[in-house]
Amino acid sequence: MTGIRDRAHPAPPTPPPPPPEPSRLLPADVLRLGAVGLRARRSRVVLSALGIALGIATMVAVVGLSESSRADLMARLDRLGTNLLTAEVVPDTGGREVRLPKSAVAMVERIGPVEHATATGQVDARIRRSAVVPPERTAGVTAQAARTDLLAALGARVARGVWLDRASERLPVTVLGALAAERLGVTAPGETIVMNDERMVVVGILEPVELVPTLDRVALVGFPAAEEYFGFDGHPSMVFERSPDATVDDVREVLARTVSPGAEGYIKVSRPSDALAAKAATDRGLTALMLGLGAVALLVGGVGVANTMVISVLERRPEIGLRRALGATRGAVRAQFLMESLLLSALGGAAGALLGTAATYGFALAQGWRPVVPLWAPAGGLAATLLIGAVAGLYPAVRASRLHPTEALKGT
Structure with missing residues (x-):
C-alpha cells in the first residue's frame, strides 16, 4: 500500500540552485x-x-x-595713500598764458579739509654732466624748484644722500630723481653737474616716485636758489595737496577754482593713485x-x-x-x-x-x-x-x- 501511495503522489522535484551572482x-x-x-x-x-x-x-x-x-x-596704495591731488596748468591753444599765482599753496591750505599742500615750479635751465658737454645735450633731464616739504607730501624717499632743508634750499645744490641720476651718470652725493653755467652739487638721489613718476627725470633745487641762480619767477607749475579720503572728491571739485580763480578751465586736477588703480x-x-x-x-x-x-x-x-x-x-x-x-x-x-x-x-x-x-x-x-x-x-x-x-x- 505504501508503494502504491508513493507512485500516486510523487515527491516534488528539487529546485535548481540559483545562478551565481556576478562578482562586482x-x-x-x-x-x-x-x-x-x-x-x-x-x-x-x-x-x-x-x-x-x-x-x-x-x-x-x-x-x-x-x-x-x-x-x-x-x-x-595703502602706503602711498589715495588722497593726493595735483593741480597743474593745461597749455592754452589760444595763446593765452595762464600761470598759477605765487600764493597758490597758501590758498589751497585754506580749503577746510586740506591737511598738507606743497608745490613745484618749472625752471628754465639746461642740465649737463659737466661744462665740456654741449649745452644742447641735456640727457632729457629738466629742472624744477621744490619746496622742502615736497617729499613728505608725496611719500617719497631719498635713496642716497639728503633732501633739501631750510639751509640748503638757498644754496647751489640739487637733488636728482632716480632716472635723472642714471642719465647724467651720477652715482653718489657729492658729485657735481652743470645747470646753465652754474655748477651744482648733488646732495641727494631720490628713489623712484611712484605717485608722480615725472619727478624721476628732474633735478630739484630750492625755490630761493632757483630765483637767485636761474631767474625763477616764483610761480609754481604744479600744486600737490592731501586731504582725508572721505573729502577727496569735495576738494577735487573746488581745487581748480582755488588755485586759479577765473581761469579754472585751464587747470587740470588729477588723482595720481588713479593710474595705479x-x-x-x-x-x-x-x-x-x-x-x-x-x-x-x-x-x-x-x-x-x-x-x-x-x-x-x-x-x-x-x-x-x-x-x-x-x-x-x-x-x-x-x-x-x-x-x-x-x-x-x-x-x-x-x-x-x-x-x-x-x-x-x-x-x-x-x-x-x-x-x-x-x-x-x-x-x-x-x-x-x-x-x-x-x-x-x-x-x-x-x-x-x-x-x-x-x-x-x-x-x-
Missing part, C-alpha cells in the same frame, strides 16, 4: 586596475599627463601672479586673456588623454576579451578604463598645480612681492582635470565595454 569590483579594485594599466605604458602616460600639467600650471601661475601683483599694488584693471584684463590660453592648453591636454585611451583600448583588445570571457561585466570594463583616464588626468593636474604654485612663488619672490596663491586656483585646477579626464575617457571606456569576447580574443 570594489572601488579599491577599480583603482588598482587603473593604476596597473598606467604603469604598463609609462612613457605614453608621462607625455599625455604633460599636456594636462602645462594647462593647469599656466592657469594656477596666472592666477597666483595676478593675485600677488594685485596684493603688492594694494599694499603700495587703472594698472590693476589692466592686469585683470590680461589675467583673463592668460586664463583663456591656459584653458586652451588644458583642452589640448584632454584631447591627448582621449587619444591615449582610445589607443590603449585598441592595443588591449585581447586583455579585454579575456576578462570578459572570465566573467567581467561590461560595467567592470567601463569602470577600469574610466579610472585609468581619471588617474591620468589627476596625475597631470597635480603636477601642474605644484608647478604653477612653484612658478608663482619663484617669480613673486624675485619681484619682491608677497606670494599669493588662492586655494581655489589649484583646487579648481584639479577639479577641472578630473572633469576633463571623465569626458576624455568616457568614449574609450564605452567602446571597450562593447567589445564581444569572441571578437576581442581574435587578436590573441
